[in-house]
Amino acid sequence: PFVNGTELFAAARKGHYAIGAFNTNNLEWTRAILKGAQELNVPVLIQTSMGAAKYMGGYKLCKALIELEAEAMNITVPVVIHLDHGNYEAAKEAIAAGYNSVMFDGHDLPFEENLAKTKEIVALAHAKGISVEAEVGSIGGEEDGVIGEGELASVEEAKTIADTGVDYLAAGIGNIHGQYPDNWKGLHFDRLQEIADAVAQPLVLHGGSGIPQEQVEKAISMGIAKLNINTECQMAFAKATREYIEAGKDQQGKGYDPRKLLAPGTQAITDTFKEICGWMGTKSVK
Numbered sequence: 001p002f003v004n005g006t007e008l009f010a011a012a013r014k015g016h017y018a019i020g021a022f023n024t025n026n027l028e029w030t031r032a033i034l035k036g037a038q039e040l041n042v043p044v045l046i047q048t049s050m051g052a053a054k055y056m057g058g059y060k061l062c063k064a065l066i067e068l069e070a071e072a073m074n075i076t077v078p079v080v081i082h083l084d085h086g087n088y089e090a091a092k093e094a095i096a097a098g099y100n101s102v103m104f105d106g107h108d109l110p111f112e113e114n115l116a117k118t119k120e121i122v123a124l125a126h127a128k129g130i131s132v133e134a135e136v137g138s139i140g141g142e143e144d145g146v147i148g149e150g151e152l153a154s155v156e157e158a159k160t161i162a163d164t165g166v167d168y169l170a171a172g173i174g175n176i177h178g179q180y181p182d183n184w185k186g187l188h189f190d191r192l193q194e195i196a197d198a199v200a201q202p203l204v205l206h207g208g209s210g211i212p213q214e215q216v217e218k219a220i221s222m223g224i225a226k227l228n229i230n231t232e233c234q235m236a237f238a239k240a241t242r243e244y245i246e247a248g249k250d251q252q253g254k255g256y257d258p259r260k261l262l263a264p265g266t267q268a269i270t271d272t273f274k275e276i277c278g279w280m281g282t283k284s285v286k
């Protein structure tokens with residue numbers, strides 16, 4: 001079921017729907033996401049941050065884990081194995097490990113360097129049929145050590161980076177990683193529209209957790225085709241695990257079987273996945 005993301009996301013932008021890009025951390029998360037995708041019969045992108053890949057034991061291991069788990073689960077829907085917010089070295093490593101897709105996140109570099117390195121990664125990746133995501137402007141907040149100022153993407157820079165031939169483009173449009181503060185001003189739709197008019201590629205909305213559904217739907221109608229979700233699943237996992245233990249369902253602390261302890265949280269990730277895919281209109285596969 002493994003494919004790169006180029007055609008999948010292009011079809012999503014054209015069809016005005018989005019495909020979920022969900023972060024994985026381990027075996028249970030991988031299984032939970034694959035299960036949700038298979039049950040809904042929708043394509044899915046599973047991504048590892050640099051931190052998650054390090055935690056799990058490297059890019060080769062992540063790729064093998066996702067592939068073997070999908071095989072064991074008889075997964076038939078399209079699955080894209082993707083590197084999330086990779087620096088230059090990480091993007092090259094994930095390409096060498098055979099990921100289907102990589103994000104080169106050069107937001108913290110001077111623009112010319114971001115441009116030059118994006119070009120290089122595009123050439124390396126495309127030679128192996130691997131898709132590339134790049135970033136302009138930045139995503140506010142922090143994800144797994146990657147910190148952004150939330151700088152609004154410039155239309156000109158978005159167009160210049162898109163012209164390198166990247167397959168999808170992440171732009172800072174007021175979105176933030178992690179939880180949104182109460183005084184958050186919302187997505188910058190005017191800028192999204194300008195970028196969508198200037199760039200033909202599918203656009204990526206990072207920091208998908210906690211954005212009100214109406215805003216996500218509007219963003220999708222304007223050209224967002226990849227919706228990145230991490231925190232929402234983390235919170236669902238933590239909540240279900242805590243409730244299970246606090247309700248004494250672990251036999252008042254006497255039940256220590258890890259497979260039982262991890263089960264409610266794992267199911268909560270699948271439920272979250274299915275709920276979010278439901279409202280972003282992801283099209284089922286035939």
Ligand code: G3H
Pocket residue numbers: 023084085143176177178179205206207208209228229230231232
């Ligand atoms: O790259 C991953 C996403 O942008 C996740 O953001 O944790 O706020 O959902 P989130």
Ligand code: ZN
Pocket residue numbers: 085139143177206207228
């Ligand atoms: Zn992100």
